[in-house]
């Protein structure tokens with residue numbers, strides 16, 4: 001398994017991966033919603049605000065994650081992990097967790113302070129994420145499942161309560177995604 005940062009030549013392949021994986025797990029309509037979201041994320045986010053990581057087996061992309069910049073009132077450097085997909089035929093073999101660990105190591109090398117995500121706490125806790133109350137850091141949109149608001153510090157500092165709004169990139173600012 002090869003882990004690397006994504007480059008433009010892989011964009012179409014990852015959009016199709018997200019469509020396939022989410023169609024299988026959530027139904028075709030959701031597959032299309034996620035594919036459109038990923039295409040929008042790639043098209044509208046400036047390069048320094050978007051980090052994509054892929055897992056490849058025999059040159060074929062079998063996993064992909066994106067981190068996009070998240071502006072927090074403390075001024076610390078933060079990113080949000082979303083979305084994540086691993087090809088259906090190789091799920092539950094550790095690829096998702098190893099890909100997230102690869103991405104987190106890359107963010108550490110860039111001196112990123114904080115990483116957030118929104119998803120299943122049972123899954124993301126395996127790679128260091130913990131539930132975070134909105135009284136500590138607000139989510140950028142109203143949360144339909146506040147239990148899924150997760151974060152971790154990458155610099156060893158405890159996450160301090162922050163007063164004020166946060167902002168994600170435009171593609172993630174769609175309330176329907178939250």
Ligand SMILES: CC(C)(COP(=O)(O)OP(=O)(O)OC[C@H]1O[C@@H](n2cnc3c(N)ncnc32)[C@H](O)[C@@H]1OP(=O)(O)O)[C@@H](O)C(=O)NCCC(=O)NCCS
Nearest residue numbers: 021025083084085086091092093094095096097120122123
């Ligand atoms: C969720 C997903 C990314 C996990 O990646 P993966 O490579 O299959 O998972 P890993 O092999 O790294 O981890 C497997 C572990 O996570 C658990 N797990 C897998 N999918 C899970 C999910 N959706 N929720 C909670 N736990 C999950 C497994 O039970 C397993 O637990 P164990 O290590 O205690 O046995 C992948 O299954 C996927 O793409 N699913 C469909 C799309 C999706 O739901 N994406 C996440 C939301 S953006």
